[in-house]
Amino acid sequence: MLQLHDVTKLYGSGAAQVRALDGVSLSVDAGSLVAVMGPSGSGKSTLLTIAGSLEEPTSGDVVVGGSPLASMSVDERARLRRRSIGFVFQDFNLLPGLTAAENVALPLELDGTRPRAARQMAIEALEGLGLDTEADRFPDQLSGGERQRVAIARAVVGDRRLLLADEPSGALDSANGEAVMRLVLAACRRGVAAVVVTHDAQLASWADRVVFIRDGRIVDGTVPPPSPEALLQAAPEP
């Protein structure tokens, strides 16, 4: 579903140049959950944004669902995000002014689905997450966990086949964090490929594969982790 081949990303120029990603290659199959771990500034989020077509790599190829991003225009990449990629962010996920159902329906409507049909699909997605009673509430009327679940519903609604989550449980307590990961895993079980960036080894243990990244390079890909605590011990020294 997602392939990155020798992807490099440079920011800035001259002495101020930063190598955020350095020859990263990664493949995520449909139905699998990959956790990306690493210290701050290691390039985890950059990996996610490049995989999700929010940024372009300086070099290397990114292929989503068999389509190379390099050959796509800005509008084509936007269409790809509407149809195939779902994002979940840490603390900023829902648009103010739109209800939970409208937030979930938004990518569908942006893609041309009629409002009534889009709302129906959104309600169904929310029902699947146990949030159907919250469909008409605004983001500021929802708890943090509810907001994140709505964000996941939005990320998987429609024909989305790639879910990219950047610290989805970062702003949640452990119970809500686990609930979120359970939802992500459930989506994977239905064939969605997911990449989750997390600092939390406990949550990473839910993944089929954990990728360690440091200074822009993948330093290890552990399959599968024996336990969350062991993951940190298994990480190699720089």
Next chain:
Amino acid sequence: MTVPSGPVPVAARPNHGGAAARRAVRRWSWRLFRLEWRQQLLVLALVVVAVAATTVGATVAVGAQVPADTGFGTAHDMATLSGTPGHVAAEEAALRHRVGRVDMITNEQQRVPGSTDTYDLRAQDPGGPFGSPMLALRSGRFPAHPGEVALTPGLAAELHLHPGDTWHDGTATRRVVGLVVNPQNLVDAFALVVPGSVTTPTSVTVLFDAPLSVVGALTVPVSVVGRGVYANVLNPETIVLALATLGMLLIALVAVGGFTVLAQRRLRSLGLLASLGASRRHVAMVVRANGAAVGVAGAVGGFVLGLAAWLAARPMVENSAHHVIGVWALPWAVVVPAMALAVVATWAASARPARAVARVPVVDALAGRPAPPAPVHRTALPGLVTLVIAFFLFGASGAAAGQGGGMPEMVLGLVVLVAAIVLLAPLCLSVLGAVARRAPVGMRLALRDLARYRSRAGAALAAITLGVLIATIVAVAAAARYGNSLDYVGPNLATNQLVLSPAPVGVPAPDATKGGPGSPLGLPGPPPGPTPAQVRAEDAAMATSAHQLATQFGSGTTALELDGSSATLVHTGPGRTFTGTVYVATPQLLQAFGIAPSTIDPAADVLTSRPGLSGVSGLRLVAGEDSPIAGPGPIGAPPGSDGHPSCSPPSCLAHPVIQEVAALPTGTAAPNVVLTEHAVRILHLHPTAAAWLVQAPQPLTAAQVSAARLAAGAAGLQVETKNDEPTGATIIDGATIFGIVLALGVLAMAVGLLRSETAGDLRTLAATGASTRSRRVIVATTAGALAAVGAVVGTAAGYLAVAGWLRSNRLDGLSALTSVPLANLLVILVGLPVLAAAGGWLVAGRRPSGLARPVTA
């Protein structure tokens, strides 16, 4: 959880989401507008005020005009018959035969007992085929038989009558059955009786509809309604619409800054939208839709406010305009375009911020990082070229003004000039960056920020510049016009003065379009003129009356005789002609204004209070009944070497010696130009009493003026009192205040925007130990620098516009620019930046608001 698939096949969906996507984006934008309307209050308020002012202004301006059909009712043609009753009856029968249906209105002019006022005894059928819109009942009913009458409210009050009273008008006794008005002419005073009750008419008006060919063949004088009333493009609708356009342009410039900040506040939301798959077009649409929403809300709110203001002002306007104006008689041709302009202006203002925010990389947007200021490599060439085009357009306007045109060129010139300002404003900011190099750190930071964030600061600077530009154009043009000593304009008199002069002989012929159906058209001419002895006697009587009238205003009031002659000044050079009355500097006149005879140059021919008149070349003092009032042209003498008629005493005095005497009054109806005894002798003039200038110690009250009019009317005199003409200083001061207030208003917002965008810098400064003073310096410098650049550029552009217009204007020319409103320009150039800086210093004491904090869910 289920992941349902969309009902629309992917291949069938439009690339940009089509109508469904647009609807979703607009919905969100509207919700955001409702959530954050307070942040857009300034722009919203500006639009509301502009639309409201346009609505009420245009309605008043158009409604106050005398309607073209006044006096016609619903008819298109009006004939006025006069003569003996038999002759009138014969003409009416002939008219009825030619045109068919007619409506006759018969008037007999009568005098109100004990007063100089008159009224018409009017016989008219309230249900007549054409005249019914000229009658409306205020109370009671219309008269039904010859023993009944309905009066206009004013006449009833003057006669102390009420409905139900009995009225003896000297010839007949009638019962007052109602109060009526002529809605088309509220000052039309009449007593309405049933048709056939007026036996000795002063005039008979016949209303009818007939083809032009029939009208042309009639032997009686016929007026046709509404011919060429709006032929002039300078009608109130055009002027109000032009002002509204200019105002909206200004608002758009202010709004650019507002929408830029708003887009920045929503940056993370917009980034999230993009991450969901919204295209750049969708992201831009959020901001644009917000702009349109502000415009729509402002337009609707403004219209409602304007309508309310109109409803409140309507009674006053009707009283002032002397005719009834319908509640919904709004000039829709102005109101609707003004509302549309409001939407277009705010939508256009949001276009640039929308484009800019749509180009911010999604990751930067998600992080709330605005795009770094892009280096500007823009050349000044387009701005300068546009400026030159504007200059020549103003020139074309000035050249065409002599032929009564020039308005389209002027409007186009203004639009092009504004475009030039918008293009050049950001470049002016780069100058500040260069100046900043040697400034203290706070000032340096502020000036560099201005130079860096040009897209937003440039719009604010353009708005400030435009405000100053308008003020400068008005001030400089007013100074040029009011500074013209030949074609002298301004208030006619001081508030404590009035001028008495002999009333015109005979009954004046009223204007058919202004008077009611009772206009006594076709009256026989005045009787033969009086003998010289009678004239002298009348003059003496009027002089006595004038002095008696002056005593009514209390002690200290004087009545100065103003002697006139047949001489006047004539300007033979290019440009404007001399206007005004030339009186004679009698010893009494000099004494009245405290002018010692010893201070007068023995060689002086003319004394004047008009500044600059002594320096005007090409003047002649021409005597005689046939004195021309225009420049070149025959005056009954062979032309001289300069192509003008020859000029020699005693009929003409070339290059008269003019002495400026500041003690003389400056009013246009006052003796501001007087002939000396020297000139009187040379031109063999025989001055006679022409008027009397009454000067009271205090300003005259309305009651005193009213009493003076009554007394003067009885004595055969007419009264001229102070008119509403503003002074040049009033206009220039008003323009200056307008420019400064507008600029400060724009600054108040622009500086707020700057503070929000540089809040990070301020936090860093605070972290490094900078005090509140540093914040004050930054804000004060920002405000002061923007104001200074706006003042300089606006003043320069204003002068350029006026110079371009005057350059090719036949009447004035560039020499008119010698009248410089120096004090006002100094207030703008120095006072505005100082005020702005002081205001910035004061408001910077507060902590920066949370404007820079993004909206989060």
